[in-house]
């Protein structure tokens with residue numbers, strides 16, 4: 001691999017999220033006022049502006065909203081191509097960027113997926129998804 | 133048309149374009165600014181408002197103003213990506229309407245071809261970038277690929293339909309001596325070009341060039357003493373809907389629905405009255421999504437709308453008449469070149485590629501990853 005992949009700069013918005021992934025839990029936020037789920041984590045609810053926010057463990061189930069197979073990649077990712085980057089919509093209603101692992105031929109928009117935990121190093125685990 | 137004649141584009145110019153290794157971003161902007169002021173018949177001392185967008189300095193307006201010797205009484209460095217310059221035109225109209233200044237100079241310059249930063253290792257992902265950067269989506273093509281894939285899934289849009297846009301745009305470029313790519317291409321050539329991020333091929337993607345441009349906007353009072361006839365700014369609208377592609381509310385619908393609606397309402401014109409359209413074409417999918425969002429066709433009908441070379445020279449919908457970002461030039465933030473071409477079309481200066489008797493032009497900039505849109509409607513007397 002040509003160099004290190006970009007590392008998240010963990011802050012007080014994101015620490016419970018990254019800590020959760022290290023413990024193989026996908027943690028997202030929930031608004032106590034409007035009851036919507038929130039991703040990525042933030043100080044207030046982007047739907048109703050409430051600051052009554054709590055953390056909850058997501059089911060880890062979702063479906064593929066869109067994806068692309070990357071053939072031309074740059075920098076630290078150049079040697080990994082081809083690979084699949086996707087936007088997954090979780091059962092809780094929020095969307096997140098991720099990688100889909102497994103056979104590329106089987107991947108399609110709308111298919112159900114479940115979270116996996118891809119350990120990069122002792123400090124960083126990324127949420128990937130695989131077809132159910 | 134119900135709109136008032138408040139402000140007009142009176143001068144436009146490009147700098148050197150393509151591969152320009154000998155010039156820095158300030159030189160490119162100075163070259164374009166001088167040529168655009170000459171085009172207007174104005175001098176530097178006429179300028180009392182300065183607009184630029186870029187990331188080549190901590191505060192680009194400060195460095196540019198100093199370099200050009202301009203001390204503006206109104207300054208605006210709005211940077212929302214490639215659509216920034218359509219917003220600058222809208223903001224200039226608002227400032228002139230408020231009586232704050234008379235002559236605005238808008239410039240852009242980039243040396244991204246000669247000094248590529250792409251692929252350079254940026255080891256840390258701060259703030260909201262931390263949730264995405266580690267997955268290796270190539271920017272910005274990967275984000276547009278995600279949108280294209282979703283549009284294909286939802287509406288059955290095909291790679292052939294996207295290729296129609298690239299082929300038609302190349303036909304316009306063949307009529308523009310300043311265009312970088314002037315060899316004819318067929319739909320097959322697009323489909324056989326190297327896959328970059330599925331479903332986008334190399335020829336679905338814009339060029340990577342150096343270059344700069346400048347636009348001079350004047351109040352009606354100042355425009356009266358300009359050398360060229362005014363290109364009136366009749367309508368403007370802008371919005372941004374998200375920053376990263378995972379947060380785009382609907383991957384098939386851009387903010388041009390809102391910015392376009394605002395611009396049409398302000399201008400008091402209808403879609404049928406538009407004679408020529410200059411639509412930001414970072415990728416073929418950008419154009420298709422924008423045509424739908426602006427309401428030139430219904431959601432999902434963009435593929436059919438561009439088929440049969442309808443946007444090519446001689447087609448029913450003349451679009452991207454300079455050859456676009458796909459074939460003419462694309463120095464990173466392309467929006468200023470849309471304005472330059474629209475103004476030339478309305479002045480009847482586009483030579484071999486002139487759309488006959490063009491009176492009304494629509495310009496739509498798109499920035500980021502379909503993040504921002506800014507729409508301008510221009511018209512001549």
Ligand SMILES: [Zn+2]
Pocket residue numbers: 031032033034035036045046047048049050
């Ligand atoms: Zn809420």
